[in-house]
Amino acid sequence: MTGRQTGQRTVAETARTSVSRLRSDGSSTDGTADAKRRYGNRPTMKDVAARAGVGLKTVSRVVNGEPGVTPDTERRVQEAIEALGFRRNDSARVLRKGRTASIGLVLEDLADPFYGPLSRAVEEVARAHGALLINGSSAEDPDREQELVLALCARRVDGLVIIPAADDHRYLEPEIAAGVATVFVDRPPGRIDADVVLSDSFGGARDGVAHLIAHGHRRIGFIGDQPRIHTAIERLRGYRAAMADAEIEVDESWVSLGPTDPERVRHAAEAMLTGASPVTAVFAGNNRVTVTVVRVIAARTRPVALVGFDDIELADLLSPGVTVVAQDAAQLGRTAAERLFRQLDGASDAPELIELPTRLITRGSGEVPPAG
Amino acid sequence: MTGRQTGQRTVAETARTSVSRLRSDGSSTDGTADAKRRYGNRPTMKDVAARAGVGLKTVSRVVNGEPGVTPDTERRVQEAIEALGFRRNDSARVLRKGRTASIGLVLEDLADPFYGPLSRAVEEVARAHGALLINGSSAEDPDREQELVLALCARRVDGLVIIPAADDHRYLEPEIAAGVATVFVDRPPGRIDADVVLSDSFGGARDGVAHLIAHGHRRIGFIGDQPRIHTAIERLRGYRAAMADAEIEVDESWVSLGPTDPERVRHAAEAMLTGASPVTAVFAGNNRVTVTVVRVIAARTRPVALVGFDDIELADLLSPGVTVVAQDAAQLGRTAAERLFRQLDGASDAPELIELPTRLITRGSGEVPPAG
DNA sequence: CTGAAAGCGCTAACAT
DNA sequence: ATGTTAGCGCTTTCAG
Numbered sequence: 001m002t003g004r005q006t007g008q009r010t011v012a013e014t015a016r017t018s019v020s021r022l023r024s025d026g027s028s029t030d031g032t033a034d035a036k037r038r039y040g041n042r043p044t045m046k047d048v049a050a051r052a053g054v055g056l057k058t059v060s061r062v063v064n065g066e067p068g069v070t071p072d073t074e075r076r077v078q079e080a081i082e083a084l085g086f087r088r089n090d091s092a093r094v095l096r097k098g099r100t101a102s103i104g105l106v107l108e109d110l111a112d113p114f115y116g117p118l119s120r121a122v123e124e125v126a127r128a129h130g131a132l133l134i135n136g137s138s139a140e141d142p143d144r145e146q147e148l149v150l151a152l153c154a155r156r157v158d159g160l161v162i163i164p165a166a167d168d169h170r171y172l173e174p175e176i177a178a179g180v181a182t183v184f185v186d187r188p189p190g191r192i193d194a195d196v197v198l199s200d201s202f203g204g205a206r207d208g209v210a211h212l213i214a215h216g217h218r219r220i221g222f223i224g225d226q227p228r229i230h231t232a233i234e235r236l237r238g239y240r241a242a243m244a245d246a247e248i249e250v251d252e253s254w255v256s257l258g259p260t261d262p263e264r265v266r267h268a269a270e271a272m273l274t275g276a277s278p279v280t281a282v283f284a285g286n287n288r289v290t291v292t293v294v295r296v297i298a299a300r301t302r303p304v305a306l307v308g309f310d311d312i313e314l315a316d317l318l319s320p321g322v323t324v325v326a327q328d329a330a331q332l333g334r335t336a337a338e339r340l341f342r343q344l345d346g347a348s349d350a351p352e353l354i355e356l357p358t359r360l361i362t363r364g365s366g367e368v369p370p371a372g
Numbered sequence: 373m374t375g376r377q378t379g380q381r382t383v384a385e386t387a388r389t390s391v392s393r394l395r396s397d398g399s400s401t402d403g404t405a406d407a408k409r410r411y412g413n414r415p416t417m418k419d420v421a422a423r424a425g426v427g428l429k430t431v432s433r434v435v436n437g438e439p440g441v442t443p444d445t446e447r448r449v450q451e452a453i454e455a456l457g458f459r460r461n462d463s464a465r466v467l468r469k470g471r472t473a474s475i476g477l478v479l480e481d482l483a484d485p486f487y488g489p490l491s492r493a494v495e496e497v498a499r500a501h502g503a504l505l506i507n508g509s510s511a512e513d514p515d516r517e518q519e520l521v522l523a524l525c526a527r528r529v530d531g532l533v534i535i536p537a538a539d540d541h542r543y544l545e546p547e548i549a550a551g552v553a554t555v556f557v558d559r560p561p562g563r564i565d566a567d568v569v570l571s572d573s574f575g576g577a578r579d580g581v582a583h584l585i586a587h588g589h590r591r592i593g594f595i596g597d598q599p600r601i602h603t604a605i606e607r608l609r610g611y612r613a614a615m616a617d618a619e620i621e622v623d624e625s626w627v628s629l630g631p632t633d634p635e636r637v638r639h640a641a642e643a644m645l646t647g648a649s650p651v652t653a654v655f656a657g658n659n660r661v662t663v664t665v666v667r668v669i670a671a672r673t674r675p676v677a678l679v680g681f682d683d684i685e686l687a688d689l690l691s692p693g694v695t696v697v698a699q700d701a702a703q704l705g706r707t708a709a710e711r712l713f714r715q716l717d718g719a720s721d722a723p724e725l726i727e728l729p730t731r732l733i734t735r736g737s738g739e740v741p742p743a744g
Numbered sequence: 745c746t747g748a749a750a751g752c753g754c755t756a757a758c759a760t
Numbered sequence: 761a762t763g764t765t766a767g768c769g770c771t772t773t774c775a776g
Contacts, residue, residue, distance in 0.1 A: 018572075018727045042550045044753055055763040060755065068761055085546030090526040091472065092753035094463045095768045102506070102527075111492040111702070113485055113685070120483040123509055132523060134474070135507040137495055151504060154462040155474075174457030178414045200390075291686065298689055313485070314663065314686045317670055330483075355390045416769055427747040432771065440745055464769035467752050 043084040052080035063088050094156065102132040103181075103340065104152035107163040108140050114287055114310055114329050115163075118185070121333030122161055129341050131158065140229075142166035153180060159340045161333075164189055167228060181343035185336040187230040193351045195343070197336040199327035201231045201309070204358030205238025206245075208307040208325040209283050211360060213246045217281040217305055217370050221254045221272040223265055223293065224285030232257055235285050235309055251277050260288035262295075269296040273304060280370035281305035287312050294322060297365075305368040311361065321363025331356060415456040424452035435460050466528065474504040475553075475712065476524035479535040480512050486659055486682055486701050487535070490557070493705030494533055501713050503530065512601075514538035525552060531712045533705075536561055539600060553715035557708040559602040565723045567715070569708040571699035573603045573681070576730030577610025578617075580679040580697040581655050583732060585618045589653040589677055589742050593626045593644040595637055595665065596657030604629055607657050607681055623649050632660035634667075641668040645676060652742035653677035659684050666694060669737075677740040683733065693735025703728055 045059045052059065054073055061069050062077040069077075080086070094100045105122050107115045123133045134152060138145035145165040149172065152160060159181030162169075167190035176182055176194070183195040212220050222239045225232035236257065243250050253275050256268035269292070272279045282297075282304060284290040290308030297304045308315075311326035335354060342349075417431045424431065426445055433441050434449040441449075452458070466472045477494050479487045495505045506524060510517035517537040521544065524532060531553030534541075539562035548554055548566070555567040584592050594611045597604035608629065615622050625647050628640035641664070644651045654669075654676060656662040662680030669676045680687075683698035707726060714721075 017729055020725045020727075021722055046753080056753095057755085057764080058762060061762085064755090070761065073762085085550065087522065087547070088526055089467075089528060089753055091463050091466045091528055092768090093755075095461075095467055095753080095770085096755045098768080100463065109492060110482070110495065111489040113488065116485065116488045117483040119507075120481060120509060123482065123507070132527070133507055135491070135495070135505050137492060150459065154459055155504070156461060156463050175459070178457070294686070294689060312686070314666070314684070314690065317666060318686065318689055319691060350393055353392045355392075357389055418769075421747095428769095429747055429771085430745090433746090436771090442745070445746085461769055464752090465771075467754085467769080468771045470752085 042089070043086045044089070045086070047084055048077065048080045048086050051084060052076045098156075099158050100156050101130055102134055102155070102157050103159040103161065103337075104134045104136065104149070104155075104157040105161045106136050106138055106145060106148050106152070108165060109137050110135065112288070113313065116329075118163075118329040118333035121330040122337040125334055125337035125341065129344075138163075138165040140165045142168075146171055149175075158344055159183070161185055161336050161340060162189070163187060166190060169194070181340050183336045183340045183343070185332055188353070195336075195339050195351050195354075197332055197339065197354045197356065199231075199332060199356050200358050201234035202238040202241070204325040204327065204360075205235035205283065205285075205309060206242045207238075207358070207360055208309065208323075208366070209239045209242035210245065211323070211362070211366050212281045212283065212305055212307055213242060213248070215281075215305065215367050215369060218246075218248050219251070219254065219277060219279045219281070219370075220248075221269070221279035221282040222256070222285065223268050223272075223282060223289050224257045225260050225289070227257045232285055235283075239283055253277065254279050257285075260286060260292075262292045265289050265292040266296055269293050273300070279304075281307075281368075284308040286310050290322065290324070294318065294365075302371050303368050305366060305370070307360075307366040309358075315361075316363050318365075320365045320368060323360070323362045323364065323366025326359045326361050328356060414461070415458045416461070417458070420449065420452045420456055420458050423456060424448045470528075471530050472528050473502055474506055474527070474529050475531040475533065475709075476506045476508065476521070476527075476529040477533045478508050478510055478517060478520050478524070480537060481509050482507065484660070485685065488701075490535075490701040490705035493702040494709040497706055497709035497713065501716075510535075510537040512537045512598075514540075518543055522547075530716055531555070533557055533708050533712055534561070535559060538562060541566070553712050555708045555712045555715070557704055560725070567708075567711050567723050567726075569704055569711065569726045569728065571603075571704060571728050572730050573606035574610040574613070576697040576699065576732075577607035577655065577657075577681060578614045579610075579730075579732055580681065580695075580738070581611045581614035582617065583695070583734070583738050584653045584655065584677055584679055585614060585620070587653075587677065587739050587741060590618075590620050591623070591626065591649060591651045591653070591742075592620075593641070593651035593654040594628070594657065595640050595644075595654060595661050596629045597632050597661070599629045604657055607655075611655055625649065626651050629657075632658065632664075634664045637661050637664040638668055641665050645672070651676075653679075653740075656680040658682050662694065662696070666690065666737075674743050675740050677738060677742070679732075679738040681730075688735050690737075692737045692740060695732070695734045695736065695738025698731045698733050700728060 045056055049056045049059045054077060059077055062074050103126055105119060126133045136148040138148060142165050153175045162184050163186045164184055169189040169192045185197045188196045209220060222236060224236055254272055258264050282293055284293045287310035290312055293306055297306060308322055308324045311324045315322035315324060417428055421428045421431045426449060431449055434446050475498055477491060498505045508520040510520060514537050525547045534556050535558045536556055541561040541564045544564060557569045560568045581592060594608060596608055599605060626644055630636050654665055656665045659682035662684055665678055669678060680694055680696045683696045687694035687696060
C-alpha cells in the first residue's frame, strides 16, 4: 500500500499458511446462564433488578456508582450482575444522556508512519478525558472523507479530529452548528472556519531549501505531493521563497508535484537528475517522497544532496544520514485533541490557527556539496 | 514513545509555535435554522415529519431507502431533511436494531510501525462490511486491555479483534456467550477458546537463526521482548530449536528477554557483544529490537551479523542491508477481520488457529561471516 | 402507500 | 434509601 521494500534481494518462504482446529471441549460455556441469557440477548438492568429483588433505578445507581444505596442492597445487586453477566448498554445510555464519550479521527492512511504517532497521541488525550476513539481512513479521497465524517456524526461522536482530504467542508456546517466539536490537523479546512493545528510547512521547507543553498547548491529540485494538498503547496511556496531569497531562478523542470507512490516519485527524480539542466540537490516534500528519493540517489554514482520534509526512522544510519525538516506528529495530534476537549468543555473561543515549529536536523545528506 | 531518532547531530528550531485568530465574520452560521435547531439539540425524525406534513414512519422509510413511498412525498421529506439539517441518530437506531455495525480493535501501540498496516487492513475489511472501527491501545498493559475491551462491549460493538496484552481472557466469556464475535491476532488468547491468527514465530525464528548458523556462526545472541509475550517465547523457542539442530549449546548470557525500549536493548546487546564469550551474531526478536541493534552494531568496529524478526522500512538501504524474517502485518489483520465477519455472518465453526508463513529476506547483515 | 402505537435499555425527575 | 414514571429517537408491528 505504501510500496515499501523495493530493494529486496532473496526471498524464501519458510512455511505455508496452516490452519488447525482448537480443542473445543465445551469448557467455554458455563452452565450457570439464566434462561434469558441466550445468544445475542443480553440481560438488562430490569433483569438484574428482578433477580436482586430491587427496583430498576437502584440497579442504575449501583452500576453508575451513585450514592444512596445501602451496602447490603449494593451487594445483592452486584451479585445479580455477576450471575447474569450484565454489562450496561451504552447505546441506550447515550440516547438518554446526549453525549457519547467518543470522538472521531479521520486521517489519510493509518499505515503511513506519520499518522501512527499522531493517532496514538489523539487517543491518549481522549483516554485522559474518558473518551473512546473511532478511527477512519479517507485514503485521500474527498468523498470517502465526507462519508466517514457523516457516519461519525450519525453515531453522535462528541467531536471530530480531521486531517482533511477534501477542500470544501461546508457539509460540516450543520454538524458544527449542532454542537459537534471539530478540529482540523495537518491541513486547514476548506470554506469554513474551524480550529486548525498545522506544522509550519512554509517555514520548514524554506529553511530546508536555504540550507541546501547555503551548502552551495543552486540547481535544486522539489518533489512534492499532489497540488490539491495544502501542505504540498505550502512547502513548494517555501521552496520558491528560499530560491527567490537567493535570487535563483527556478527552472520549472526542477519542480514536480503529484502522487507519492514510488513509481511516480522515482520517475520525477530521475527526470530532474538527468535533464538538460540537472539538479544537484533535491528537496523531498514528505516522508514517502524522501524514502523513494533516497533509493534513487543510492542507485546513482554521482552524489546528490537531499533534504526531506518529515523525519524517517533510521534516517541517521543511512550513509550519508538523511537531513530532514522534522515535524512532531505526536505533538500535532496532542494539540489538536486538547483543543477539541477544550471546545467540549464549553470554551467558545473563536477558531484559531495553531502553527507548530519544525526542526532542521542535519545528518549529512543535506550537506553534500554540489557535484558537476 | 518509541524512542526513535537517537543519533541526531544538529537540531535547529525554525520557528516558535504561533497562534492566530481566524476571521470569524459569522459567515459559518446561516440564518435558515429553525427554532428547534439550537446548540446541541438536533432535529429528529419527528421534526422532519412535522415539517414535511407526513407521518414519522414515512420519514424513516425515506431515510433508510425503504420501498413504499411516492416519489412526491419522498421529495417533500427530502426537502424537510435538508432544510432542518437532519442526520439520523444511529445511537437510537442501534438500540432498536441490536447491531451497531462497528467493531473494536485493541492493539498495543498504534505508533509501532507494525500495527499501522495491521490496523489499516482491519479497517478496510470493516469498511467493506459497512462497519466502523473503534480503536484502542492497551499499551501492553493487561488491565488497560480489559478495561478497553469491556468499554467496547458496553458500546455493543458487534465484534472484537484483539492483540492481547493479558494472558487470561476469561473475562470475555460472558461477552462471547452473548454473541460478541472475537478474533485474536498476533498472539493467542489465554484460558479461553477463540479464533486466533498468528505468524509462524517459531518457524520464522528457527529459520532465521539457522541462516546465521549456515553462515558459520555458533555464538549467536537472542534479544527478545518480555517473556510474558507469546511471540517472544515462541521466537526464543525457534532460536533454541535451531541451535539444538546444529548441536550448539546455548550460553545463557547470549539470551536476553525484556522490554524493547532502546536503553534496555542497547544494554543487552552491548553485554552479549563484550562478555566472556562474545557473540558474533544477533537475532533480534522484533522490529523495535532490530532498530536498536542496528545502531549498536553500526557504532562498533568489528562486524556483527544480524537477522531481525519483522521487516523494517529502509532495511535494504543500510549497509549492510538488514536481513529479516518478515511477517505480513496487513495480511494478519485482513485474515483476522475476515474471520470476524464470517462469525458475524453466522458461521459457527469451532475456533481455529490460523498460522501465516514468514519470509526470510536476505540483504547482507545476516550473511556477514563470524569475526574473531 | 401511509401512519399510530409499542418498546429497545437506559437515566432524569419525581414520588414514596 | 428506594421505586415509579416518562421519555431519549429510532424501528417494528400492525392497522388503515
